[in-house]
Amino acid sequence: MHVLVTNDDGVQAAGIHVLAAALQRDGHDVVVAAPDTDRSGTGAAIGLVNPDQHVDAARVELPGCDGIPAYAVDGPPGMCVIAGRLGAFGPPPDLVVSGINAGLNTGRAILHSGTVGAALTAQNFGCSGLAVSAEVADPYHWDTAARIALDVLTRLADAPPRTVLNLNVPARPYDDVAGIRWARLAPFGAVRAAVAPAEDGRYQFELRASGLVPPPDSDQSLVEAGYAAITTIIGIAEAWPPERDDHDALVMSSQPVPGAPLDEVHTIPDASLPRFLHRPHGAPPDPDPRPR
C-alpha cells in the first residue's frame, strides 16, 4: 500500500521518524511529506498559497528512515496531504498516516489539531486516514504508539473507503498497554483554554486543568486507564435531523435551525456504502482485539 506519512510537529520531529520506519518495515511503500516547522494547532489548514501558486518542498534525509523519500514542505499538514493526493510526491497514497504527535489529541479539541486535520483532509481528498498521538512522557513511548498504529491499520484495511480513525496511545511499554478500545470523544478535555489580558497589548493564553472527569468510555478516560483509544471521526458533514425523508422538514420556516444531536453516531460519508465503523451505543466494549 502507498502510504503518505505526515504530521504537524514538523518533519524533524522524532515521532514521524519512528512511524515512517515502522510502516516501511511492515512492508508499505512509504513517502514522508511533512511541514518544515512545527505547525501544531493548524487543524486542516492549507495556509497561505503564494501569489505565484507554488509550494516549496525540499528533499530531506530523516534519521532511521533509510530509503524513505522525505520532503520538508513549507505548509501545514493539510497542504502536505492535498499535494500528496494530487501526485506531488510520487503515486497518490492509498492511505495517510499522521503522527506520531507529541501529546494526546482527545476530545472535541481535536478540531484544532493538525495531526487530526491531516487525516480529515485525506478523507476529503478520497482516501482513509489514521491520526496517531502519544501521551506526553519523558521519554516518549514512540515504539508503543507505532506498533499499535500498525495493529490498527489492519482494521482500517477492512473499513469503508475514507474512514478516519483517531488513535491515542498511553505512555507505556507495548506489553503494558491494557488493550485497544473504541472510544467516544470526550466532551471536554483534561485541560481547558483560558485567556487574560497581559501587558503591552498581549493576551495570556493558557491551558489550565479543568478539574472535570470525562466519561469512562471517552478517549481521554480510556488512555488514562492504560488503553489505546480509537475513535471514528468525520470532517465536514451536514448536520441534519434524523427524519431526513420528511419533506416538510425541508421548508426553512417549518422548524428552527436543523441539527443532529451531538451524541448521534454519524455514518462514514460515503453514499455508496451504508457500512459504518463504530462501537454501537450500549454495546459492551470489544474484547481485546490486539494481535499478539
Ligand code: MN
Ligand atoms: Mn503537534
